[in-house]
Each structure stands twice: as structure tokens, then as C-alpha cells.
Amino acid sequence: MLRIAAQRVVQGVIVLVLVSAITFLLVNLAPGGPSSLMRMDATPEQREALTRRLGLDQPVPVRYLQWFSGALRGDLGISLSSNEPVAFRIAQRLPNTLLLAGTALVVSILVGIPLGVVAALRRNSLPDFVVAIVSVMGVSVPAFWLGIILILAFSVSLRLLPSSGIAGTGNEGDLVDRLQHLVLPALVLSTTVLPYVVRFTRSALLDVLHQDYVRTATAKGLSHVRVVYGHALRNALVPVVSIVGTLVPRLVGGSVVTEAVFGWPGMGRLAVEAANGRDYPLIVGITVIVAAVVVSSSLVVDLAYSWLDPRIRLT
């Protein structure tokens, strides 16, 4: 198992190197340039001077090798838009996104699994239909629209919750204030993954409920509750663990929109700003870090999977 885990780590590192090389090449091939050059009020002389200062007169492969040798030493370069180290900018924002995405994921699991169980046990009844309709809506309603509607309802009309930011100005240490700021964005972000948890739990449980050992358990006189929660659900949850791994990229994508609407200072917004402003080192840095999060989360899920179900062997 250790050998296999080590093997997966090596594979992950190779993936990260490839991701960095491809991203570096693609962003440099994209039309446009750093926003300090692409402003209406810059003269040709200013553009020329800045191109030289930013080192953009060097060929892309040379710049990549420079970046790569720095990255090996843990230096992800300097952000073109703020002149601060890329690692510093990411370190400022990553915890905020982990908090938001983590909350959304926990909410989705805590709410999604019971809903999926209800839908499976009451298959083709009213509760099942209601859960189905709500999940379809959750997938179809765009996060930016839902976000604005919630802001209008809870911030403008009811004045119950703040509409943007991570904390009130001057209130950064107040836990209650922080939780209030977290409610709406976490709710909106969880709608991008909750429906998948519900649908997956439902179908996994239905599969298990039709298996022989469940019928055996019922036949030997166990209570319905013991059968469902003690035998069926435990086995049904094993595949549900695997889907959590696939939800992480979806959360990352969803956080881009959610963070913009709620002014949440996280990685999603940083990524949008970096892309719009062609902040090449920052784009590559964010991509590599996000890729690292995705790669390691799928590694953790795989390991957890084989631990939960010893029949599954990693190869």
C-alpha cells in the first residue's frame, strides 16, 4: 500500500510539471498581454519600456525554464499586476477558498446524503419527486443569478445577512460576523455540488437495497432501520466517497462565480483577475496549486476507498 501511494505521488508530480508547462505555453500564446501594457492610455514608448522591464522580450521557453528553476526552489515568481510574490498572493487567498469550498462540501454531504436516502427509500413517491426537482433546479439555476436573488432577499429586503466580503471592515476578529458573511456564499456554492451528492446517494442505495444480503437481513427479522442504516447504507456510502473526489474540481469552478458575486477574496476571484490581466506567473501559480489540490484530493479518496473496502486494490 505504501509503495502504491508513493507511486501515485510520483505520478502526481509529473502531472503538475506537465500542467505548469502547458499552462505557461498557453497563457503566453493567448492574445493580449499584461494589463499594464494593454491600457488605452499607455503610449507606445511606455509599452516598450514595460515589456523590457517585465522581461517579456525574452522567448517563452527561456522564461519557462527560468520559472521552473525558481519553482523547484519554491519560488513561483513575482505577480505582474501587484509586484508581490505569487506564493504570497496565493497564501493570502487560498485559506479563504478552502473555508468557503470546505463549508459548501460539508453542507452538501450533511444535507445531500439524508436527502438521497429519503429519495431512495421513498422511490417514486412525492418526497422523491420533490428531491429530484430541487436537485435539477440546483444544477440548472446559475450561481450568479441565485447569488443576486439571495442578496436582494437577505441583505436588501430583510437586512439579515451581509451581502459581500469575508468580514465587516474593522470586524475581522469577530467569529459571528465571519459566519454571517459565510452563510450566503456557502449556500450558493453548495448548490453546485449538492444535487450530485443527492443523486449519487440515491442510486447507490437503490443498487444495494436490491442485493441478496439485504434481503437476507430482512428475512432473518432485522428491523427496517437496522437493515437500511446498519447494512445497506454502509455499503452504499463506499462509492459516494469516490464522488467527493470528483466534486472538488466542480467546487473550484463554482467558486469563481460565487466569489465574484459575493466579493469573497478567494482563489476563484484571484484566478479571474489574473486571467483578465494576463498576469502570467500568477495564472501558472494558481493553476499548479489548484492542480495540486485536485491531484492530492483524488489520491486521498482512492486511499480512503481501498481502506473502506478491502476488496478494492489500488494498482
Place this chain on the structure above:
Amino acid sequence: MTIPIAADPTMNPWHPNAFLESIFVNRVLFDSLTRPGKDLTPAPDLAVSWESASDGLSWTFKLKDNAKWSDGQAITADDVLFTFNDIVLKKELGATGAGNFAAVKSVEAISPTSVKFNLVRPFSALPSYLAYNAGILPKHAFQGQADPWAFTAFNKGMPISSGPFKVESYTSGQSVVLARNDAYFGGKPYLDKVVFKVVPDSNTQIAQALSGELSIMIMDNKAAVDRVKSAAQVRVEPRELVQYYWLSLNQTDPRFQDVRVRQAFDYAIDRQAIVTTIEKGYGKPANSAIVPAFKAYFDPSHDSQYAFNADKAKQLLSDAGWQAGPDGVLQKAGQPFQFTMDVGQRGVLQPTNELIQQNLKAVGIQADLNSMEWNAYIQKVVVSRDYTATVNWWVYPNDPDVFPYFHSSTAGKGFNIPGFKDPQLDDLLTRVQTETDLTKRKQAVTELQTFMADNLPYIFLWYPQEIDVINANLQGVPDINLRDNMHYVVEWWLKK
């Protein structure tokens, strides 16, 4: 008192990354020699008075003698010299706004409280230009900094500043909090704090203005203006801007070199309809680069020169040799009148281009739209000049000196986007730039407007107004646009 900004600011007015969000913050933090007066003419700020030499080749500014930086050090001529000689005029730094001071050769100190700007050519607009994002920087803070742009402890941290407020805290992605600067030479501000809150989404900004979380904001999307107007907790005020929208027809395309074709475009495009539908009536059709906000210079006699008239447009196109083809598209020498307009994805440009496309179709011109992400658009259209026609706008300092946007020397790669060149226009621009006698300067500006309206170097579209949404409690806000108002935050107060 909270003002929204769309992104993190860079707290140095000359920094290449100081964009619109930075302008608001920097105008509060850094005083300049002059500031925009409430009538848009230059008013004293760090300078108390100024005069030009009789040959027009230098300006001398007398500084306030009691002005201090937020750390208590005196603001002297040395700071002005440092700002210009070591930052703005240093070509290899590529400072933002340096292009506005192309006429300045160097700055020298006459005394600790008096500076002289030496010029390469007479530049009568210098006092106005010095009021335009030209904050003075503290020399002593930059001592020992090899690269001023990489000085993040200053421009992304706690800068030493000169305005009525100074930075108390800066949190990336969240806010910049300003507190009173007790060393400020002017009056004591009524407000305790000014908070610039990062709110990237414009719809969220409106929601926050309505919920009272924001005190004053610019409503970029005017579609919802009537609904916001009906809200009791805010008031909505239109402000004059020094801005005009234009359609640039690339003069390397022979079709657009014919003035009759350009005039036909102006008649064909229903500019009043654009103002009415897209700007909800806040603005008016433009016929030159001189904005109505310049009350002393603006000539209203051109207002109805190109009132919407499709028949007149067709007639002019026919005079220019364009005849209707079989498919309804005009033709000349077998070539259809067809071209592509590059559309940058920002503000109202997309719907504006769509209206223009319909208007042109009605007179037999086929314009295809090519929508582009903003950054890529700037590279294609502005940097590479690889375009046929495009709509955009200019915002410029509070003076009718529009030399950089029209002079033949700026065609091809400078701010002269259409690449229009005409010796008579060059002559008028030079007269406006160099004339120091006010009566003669007004005469030159009047002639300039007539030339522009007749010859249409750009197709002038409209002069927009800004819509400010202001919390009912916020008082004492002068009737000028929000950027210029940043110089007057000291006068704002909150009703209890």
C-alpha cells in the same frame, strides 16, 4: 463612509498598474500641485499660485509653505523634483500618465517652496494636466528603492501620503481603510474614516447601495436607474464627464478617406437613440472632442449638425460613388461596402455596436461584429492597429488641449486611433496647446470644434453623463464627477 472599488488598488498614481480603482484611492491620498476646480479649471492644492514665462517655455509654481507628509516631514520642492525628474520623465520606467507630460523637459527648484517646469514647447494646459492623476510622491520614502514599482511596502501597504486621509489598513481583495491624517495642511475633514471596499460585481454594488452598506457609487449599468431612483434611502445625481464615445474608421482604408462617407456615417447613426436607449437619456450626441462640461469653450452651434437622417446619408454615399447592389448592399467598382467592427467586451460597447450595425444596414452598409475579450481587443485594435472600424471612448484631463488624440504625429501607434492626418488640424491643435491668451485660445478651440464637426477625424458619438448613487445621509458632495470629487472628500459629511 464607504466607496466601492472593483479591485485592489495600487497606491502610487504613476504606477503602470494604477487603474481606475486606484485613481479613486490615490486622489484622496496624494495631493497634486493643482486639483480640478468645481468649475473644472485648475484650483490650488499643493501649489498656491502659478504663472507662465512670457515665451511660454516654462511655468513656475509657488508651493504652500506649511504642507506636511503624513509622517510629519515637510513637503518641499524636492518632492516635486523627485516625482517628475526621477519617476515621470524617466522613460525606462514607463510611468502611467507620463504621456501627458511629453512637453515637460525637466523640473528645477527655484527655492524650497518654488518649482519651475521647463518645457520643450509652450504648454498652456500644464496647470490643468497637473490636476489629473498627478499626485506628488514623498522623496524620502523612496530613498534607496531601486525599482519604485516593486516598492510594495508603499504601493500595496502603508504609503506616506499628503491628503486629508492616510492609510490605516489594507487587506487585499477586501478593503482599504483610510483614517484622518492629522498632519494635513488643509482643514480638518468631517468624516472620521473613508473605506474603499472591494466589490467586483456591479449588481452587488447596487444591492449594497440600497442596503446602506455603500455611501456613494457610480452606476455603470444605467438600465436599473429608474428603480434605484424610487428607493428612499438613496438619491441619484447625474454628473458631467470629460469623456466622449467615438467610432474610429481606420484611415488606412481608402473607403473612409472620403469625408462624404464619414459624414454619411454620422447622419446614418441615430446617436440620440443610442443616448435614449442605452444611456437612459443621460448624455447627448457629440460633434467634437470638446465636451459640454467645458462651459467656457464648448460651442453648441454644432448640436444639430448631424441630426439622424438616413436619406441624407444615402445621398452622400451616392455622391461618393456608392450605388445599391442586387442584395441591397452598396457597391463601388464591384466591391460591396462591407467591413468588420471589433467590439471590446466592456461597458455599453456591445449594445452600441449592435445599434450602429442596424443603422448602417438601413443605408446599405454591411458591418459585421467581432466581439472580443477586452485585453485581446486592446492588443489587436490599439497596439497592433489591426482593425477596420471600432467604437470606444476617451477620458481626458480637464482642458480642451486634445493634441495627443488627434495630431498627425500620434497617428499609427499613439492615441490618434483612426490615423487621421491633416495639416490644418495640426495647426489648430498646436494653437490650442500653445496659446496663453484666453480670448485667442477660445477662438482656436471654437475653430477646432468646427473643423472636427465638418471633417470628422473620428465619428463622434455621444457625451455620457455619470450617474452617482448617494446614500441619503451623505451630504456636502459637490456637483462634479466622482473621480474629481475625490479631491473634495474633506468637505463631505454625514447627517446623524
